Amino acid sequence: MAKQQAVARDTFEKVMLPIYAPADFVPVRGKGSRVWDQQGREYVDFAGGIAVTALGHCHPALVAALHEQGEKLWHVSNVFTNEPALRLAQKLIDATFAERVFFANSGAEANEAAFKLARYYASSKISPFKSKIIAFHHAFHGRTLFTVSVGGQPKYSDGFGPKPADIVHVPFNDLDAVRAVIDDHTCAVVLEPVQGEGGVMPATQSFLQGVRELCDRHQALLVFDEVQSGMGRTGKLFTYMHYGVTPDILTTAKALGGGFPISAMLTTHEIASAMQVGTHGTTYGGNPLACAVAEAALDVINTPEVMAGIEERHGLFVETLEKINTQYNIFTQVRGMGLLLGAELSPAYHGKARDILHAAASEGLMLLNAGPDILRFAPSLVIEFADIHEGMARLEKAIAKVVGSH
Ligand SMILES: *Cc1c(COP(=O)(O)O)cnc(C)c1O
Numbered sequence: 001m002a003k004q005q006a007v008a009r010d011t012f013e014k015v016m017l018p019i020y021a022p023a024d025f026v027p028v029r030g031k032g033s034r035v036w037d038q039q040g041r042e043y044v045d046f047a048g049g050i051a052v053t054a055l056g057h058c059h060p061a062l063v064a065a066l067h068e069q070g071e072k073l074w075h076v077s078n079v080f081t082n083e084p085a086l087r088l089a090q091k092l093i094d095a096t097f098a099e100r101v102f103f104a105n106s107g108a109e110a111n112e113a114a115f116k117l118a119r120y121y122a123s124s125k126i127s128p129f130k131s132k133i134i135a136f137h138h139a140f141h142g143r144t145l146f147t148v149s150v151g152g153q154p155k156y157s158d159g160f161g162p163k164p165a166d167i168v169h170v171p172f173n174d175l176d177a178v179r180a181v182i183d184d185h186t187c188a189v190v191l192e193p194v195q196g197e198g199g200v201m202p203a204t205q206s207f208l209q210g211v212r213e214l215c216d217r218h219q220a221l222l223v224f225d226e227v228q229s230g231m232g233r234t235g236k237l238f239t240y241m242h243y244g245v246t247p248d249i250l251t252t253a254k255a256l257g258g259g260f261p262i263s264a265m266l267t268t269h270e271i272a273s274a275m276q277v278g279t280h281g282t283t284y285g286g287n288p289l290a291c292a293v294a295e296a297a298l299d300v301i302n303t304p305e306v307m308a309g310i311e312e313r314h315g316l317f318v319e320t321l322e323k324i325n326t327q328y329n330i331f332t333q334v335r336g337m338g339l340l341l342g343a344e345l346s347p348a349y350h351g352k353a354r355d356i357l358h359a360a361a362s363e364g365l366m367l368l369n370a371g372p373d374i375l376r377f378a379p380s381l382v383i384e385f386a387d388i389h390e391g392m393a394r395l396e397k398a399i400a401k402v403v404g405s406h
Contacts, residue, residue, distance in 0.1 A: 108142025200342025
């Protein structure tokens with residue numbers, strides 16, 4: 001390990017809360033889908049900051065928006081509105097089912113707002129006893145106490161004291177399981193159209209359609225968490241558009257600011273009207289700097305060229321992963337939509353995802369996992385084809401190493 005890396009590792013352990021296990025190298029600079037560390041070593045980025053840097057690093061349109069707004073106005077709080085927030089909200093409305101927008105700073109905050117809105121809408125407009133939330137095993141919705149409680153992974157919610165009550169978890173893609181627990185006391189069904197952290201698992205068409213019908217029958221709101229799957233990630237601006245199933249509330253974050261922290265909750269006028277001045281709020285949410293960058297990101301992402309390019313890149317990723325697999329027989333399945341892809345390791349390699357990530361890093365490739373058995377790919381939506389080829393060559397070397405030492 002180079003000296004600077006050892007120093008960074010030492011410092012990390014001295015100054016940071018011990019909740020992360022970062023890679024040994026420290027990135028200092030990025031351009032497009034290439035990143036450089038303190039030693040000047042170069043990496044191909046298939047991780048995209050966990051589906052965040054959807055236009056790669058330092059995209060000129062985002063840099064320009066940040067500079068321009070940075071010279072104008074950074075922050076005024078929500079005691080005042082601001083021009084970039086109004087423009088961004090209008091563009092999100094024009095591009096989706098939505099009629100009202102709430103801005104926050106992270107995925108968890110957008111979801112927290114969504115769950116509060118669903119409860120508030122039900123209790124104020126329908127019945128004070130309508131508080132049940134139906135959610136799914138392996139779901140991930142963020143790290144606030146409410147969002148880890150709605151999330152379907154007890155390892156993230158246990159040990160923090162009493163949890164918000166009246167939350168029920170059932171298996172994903174199992175319509176009968178939803179049918180068995182939904183009733184007139186249900187205020188919302190919450191799901192990711194493609195489960196991300198839970199293993200890159202797309203919903204089936206019949207499941208989403210069926211859940212929509214059950215929600216309508218029981219006056220429950222359908223909430224789509226598109227924090228990871230939104231903003232072009234799966235090849236349409238939002239994943240619900242692939243299915244033709246429209247939610248009542250949609251949250252998005254990660255790629256929305258292309259690396260600048262911002263999130264949004266979208267909903268209808270009717271549902272939004274349950275809330276009044278003071279019912280919910282945030283200091284930073286919708287600040288001009290974040291909204292200016294997100295507006296630039298939306299302008300670039302929501303174009304036919306970028307959308308068509310995602311499908312082409314999807315094809316190249318899947319084809320190359322399958323080619324690697326014919327040689328090494330290391331995956332049981334390559335799945336996902338657009339540029340949110342998962343490669344599930346075959347049983348002989350279960351638990352090895354992190355080993356492959358480490359091997360990839362030493363070959364100059366940044367990669368993600370989704371649990372111990374799945375490699376996850378969430379690159380820039382405009383990654384150069386040459387970068388895909390180079391990254392895949394490095395991945396193959398990493399896999400050869402792990403297979404060889406197995
Ligand atoms: C990342 C993620 C979140 C949490 O977002 P943060 O910005 O980390 O709070 C919520 N839901 C999904 C589906 C995510 O992928």
